[in-house]
Amino acid sequence: MQERAEATRRYLVEAAAHLFEERGFAGTSISDISARSGRTSGAIYFHFTNKEKLALAVVEATLATWPALIARVRASSAPALDKLVSLSFTVARSFRDDVVVRAGSRLWMERKAIEAPVPTPFVAWIETVTELLRDARAEGELSSAVEPETAALAVVYAFFGLHTVSDALDGRARIEERLRELWEVLLLAIQAAPDAPALLARACGPAPAALPA
Structure with missing residues (x-):
C-alpha cells in the first residue's frame, strides 16, 4: 500500500x-x-x-536528484578539475532533459508567488564546487592566484547564469556547446597550466558537431 x-x-x-x-x-x-x-x-x-x-x-524532487549524482562523480579517480567539469555537464543535461528539474528551477524563480518557504538550491552547489577546487589546489591543478572559495562562487554564478540565458535563447538546445565555451574561459583563469581542450576531452569527450545557428 x-x-x-x-x-x-x-x-x-x-x-x-x-x-x-x-x-x-x-x-x-x-x-x-x-x-x-x-x-x-x-x-x-x-x-x-x-x-x-x-x-x-x-522543488524537493529536483534537489533530491543531486546528492547521488555528486557522489558518483566524486567517487571517480579522475583529477578534481575533471570531476568538476564532468559534474557540470551532467547537471546541464539534467536541466535540459528532465522536466522535473526544469520545473523545479522555474518554481524557485517564482518562489515569491508560492505561499510557503521554498528551499534554497545553491548553497550545496557552492559547497561542492569549493571542495572540488580545494582538492584541485591540493593536486597542484589550481592556479596559485586562485582562492577556491572565491572561484567557487564565480563558477556557480556563471554556470547558473548560463542556464538562464541558454533557456531564454534556445530552450537549452545548445547548452553543452555553450558550457564548453564557458569552461574554455574559466579554465584559462583557474587552471595551473591551462589546457582546456585536453581537460574537456577527458571529462566529457570530444565536442559534438555544432548546431546550425
Whole structure:
C-alpha cells in the first residue's frame, strides 16, 4: 500500500512538473493537474493538501536528484578539475532533459508567488564546487592566484547564469556547446597550466558537431 502511494505521488509530481514548467505556478491549477494526470482533484488533495505543497514537492524532487549524482562523480579517480567539469555537464543535461528539474528551477524563480518557504538550491552547489577546487589546489591543478572559495562562487554564478540565458535563447538546445565555451574561459583563469581542450576531452569527450545557428 505504501509503495503504491509513493508511486502515485511520484506520478502526480511529474504530471504537475510538466504544467509548472510550461505555465508557471500561477498559470497552473489543481484542475489542470487533474486533467493532465487523469486523477481526480480529490485524489490529488489526498496526497497534497494544496497547490503549494505540490509545487514544493517538485522543488524537493529536483534537489533530491543531486546528492547521488555528486557522489558518483566524486567517487571517480579522475583529477578534481575533471570531476568538476564532468559534474557540470551532467547537471546541464539534467536541466535540459528532465522536466522535473526544469520545473523545479522555474518554481524557485517564482518562489515569491508560492505561499510557503521554498528551499534554497545553491548553497550545496557552492559547497561542492569549493571542495572540488580545494582538492584541485591540493593536486597542484589550481592556479596559485586562485582562492577556491572565491572561484567557487564565480563558477556557480556563471554556470547558473548560463542556464538562464541558454533557456531564454534556445530552450537549452545548445547548452553543452555553450558550457564548453564557458569552461574554455574559466579554465584559462583557474587552471595551473591551462589546457582546456585536453581537460574537456577527458571529462566529457570530444565536442559534438555544432548546431546550425
